[in-house]
Amino acid sequence: MRMALEEWIGKGSVGIIGILLGAFLPIVWCFCMSRRIPKGVPPGSLGWPILGETLDFLACRRTGGVASFFQLRRKKHGEIFKTHIFFCPTIVIAGPEGQKMGLSDGYNSVEAGNFETLKDLFGRNSLFSVTSEQHKRMKRAILGSLQGKALRDRVQRVEKLTLDALKNWEGKEVIVLKETSQARRELLKVVRGIIEQRKRSGKYYNDVLQSMLQIQESSNGLSEDEIVENIILLMFGGTDTTSTAITRIIEFLAENPDELTLLQEEHDRVGRNLQADQPLTWDVIKSMSYTYKVISEGLRLSRIADALPRTAVKDLHIQGYKIPKGWRIFVDKEATEFNPQIFDEPLRFKPSRFENPLPPLTFIPFGGGPRMCPGMELATLQIAIFLHHFVRKYRWRVKENLNELDFTRIVPQPKNGLPIFVELR
Numbered sequence: 139m140r141m142a143l144e145e146w147i148g149k150g151s152v153g154i155i156g157i158l159l160g161a162f163l164p165i166v167w168c169f170c171m172s173r174r175i176p177k178g179v180p181p182g183s184l185g186w187p188i189l190g191e192t193l194d195f196l197a198c199r200r201t202g203g204v205a206s207f208f209q210l211r212r213k214k215h216g217e218i219f220k221t222h223i224f225f226c227p228t229i230v231i232a233g234p235e236g237q238k239m240g241l242s243d244g245y246n247s248v249e250a251g252n253f254e255t256l257k258d259l260f261g262r263n264s265l266f267s268v269t270s271e272q273h274k275r276m277k278r279a280i281l282g283s284l285q286g287k288a289l290r291d292r293v294q295r296v297e298k299l300t301l302d303a304l305k306n307w308e309g310k311e312v313i314v315l316k317e318t319s320q321a322r323r324e325l326l327k328v329v330r331g332i333i334e335q336r337k338r339s340g341k342y343y344n345d346v347l348q349s350m351l352q353i354q355e356s357s358n359g360l361s362e363d364e365i366v367e368n369i370i371l372l373m374f375g376g377t378d379t380t381s382t383a384i385t386r387i388i389e390f391l392a393e394n395p396d397e398l399t400l401l402q403e404e405h406d407r408v409g410r411n412l413q414a415d416q417p418l419t420w421d422v423i424k425s426m427s428y429t430y431k432v433i434s435e436g437l438r439l440s441r442i443a444d445a446l447p448r449t450a451v452k453d454l455h456i457q458g459y460k461i462p463k464g465w466r467i468f469v470d471k472e473a474t475e476f477n478p479q480i481f482d483e484p485l486r487f488k489p490s491r492f493e494n495p496l497p498p499l500t501f502i503p504f505g506g507g508p509r510m511c512p513g514m515e516l517a518t519l520q521i522a523i524f525l526h527h528f529v530r531k532y533r534w535r536v537k538e539n540l541n542e543l544d545f546t547r548i549v550p551q552p553k554n555g556l557p558i559f560v561e562l563r
């Protein structure tokens with residue numbers, strides 16, 4: 139047979155055809171496997187062979203972000219639909235039921251989103267990349283120093299850093315986003331120095347690094363790599379998110395003077411009850427009820443994380459549809475947080491909407507379930523302390539607000555960084 143073939147097309151060509159088939163068949167096989175659509179999956183399109191709808195998805199990052207890609211398909215197919223992005227069949231789910239299924243059932247139904255490039259970026263030994271028991275153990279170590287007493291003990295340090303940063307804003311034009319990110323970067327340099335110094339001195343400190351180092355010493359400990367990669371992840375996770383939230387809240391307050399007045403009244407009241415230069419305490423911060431509504435509404439409108447990725451670890455079912463094991467899931471958070479039936483006039487900055495409790499699982503700015511943001515309390519505390527000093531002492535004018543977000547970044551941010559001019563009030 140081979141002889142006959144060689145005679146028919148020439149000797150060398152058979153080898154070349156063999157190589158081509160060898161290279162091509164696995165691709166065809168992968169393609170066929172990825173296109174085998176199991177029965178009962180939601181409507182939607184898997185797009186082009188191999189690429190799926192990845193190019194459309196990437197193109198949307200230049201315009202309206204992930205949310206605009208989802209919006210278009212939601213209009214066509216409904217709240218739950220299938221697509222194919224980054225070489226993986228994907229189901230997009232939304233609404234309280236979707237958020238419950240995608241986020242809250244421990245590690246039994248869903249796991250992390252499984253993006254290889256992001257794992258490389260954040261570190262394969264970091265909380266972002268690890269799963270189930272390893273994730274649980276690491277998260278416990280990290281949460282121990284970002285919540286509760288450990289956080290309460292750090293209120294004054296956060297306040298001092300905020301006041302030092304704000305001193306540099308007086309009488310100047312500042313690009314809010316740059317300044318808020320810069321403050322965090324300065325903090326990172328300090329942290330790096332602390333690691334070195336701590337290793338040498340052996341002294342005890344009440345912070346994340348210490349709790350990680352302690353867990354490292356215990357039998358169930360974190361390895362050196364895990365500690366380093368998690369510190370980097372926390373730095374990354376806490377930088378653009380908090381600075382973007384503060385920047386956007388300043389923008390929303392500038393556009394809504396009535397809301398700003400209400401916020402200033404609250405902080406003037408709080409300030410009158412404190413002696414001059416008396417530091418804020420945990421209880422005082424927790425009493426700033428309007429501030430927390432402003433923060434919630436700011437986070438809702440900021441769109442810091444429009445969609446949360448997960449992977450189905452078993453076949454799942456939602457609203458009569460099947461999500462097959464191994465398929466990726468995107469919890470479309472934006473669809474719920476901008477749903478006019480849940481948030482009337484969803485594009486308006488309206489902190490008062492948080493006066494009454496919302497239906498469960500309709501507002502999850504920090505995600506949910508085992509992968510919920512461990513920096514939630516720290517971030518809220520930082521923003522509250524910042525707002526207290528900022529709105530109480532200063533007035534500001536936004537120089538030019540293009541109101542446009544740069545969706546090419548992991549956290550969408552104002553394109554111009556929000557330049558403002560700051561003066562004493």
Ligand code: HEM
Nearest residue numbers: 266375376379380383443446504505506509510511513517
């Ligand atoms: C306004 C500020 C912040 C917002 C809106 C925010 C939001 C989020 C969201 C939505 C997630 C994904 C949750 C999920 O998939 O269910 C997340 C995860 C995470 N965030 Fe934040 N975050 C903020 C601040 C911070 C800070 C200050 C830190 C660190 C100190 C931090 C560290 C992390 C880490 C490490 C994860 C991954 C958690 C895991 O995989 O278990 N974040 N954040």
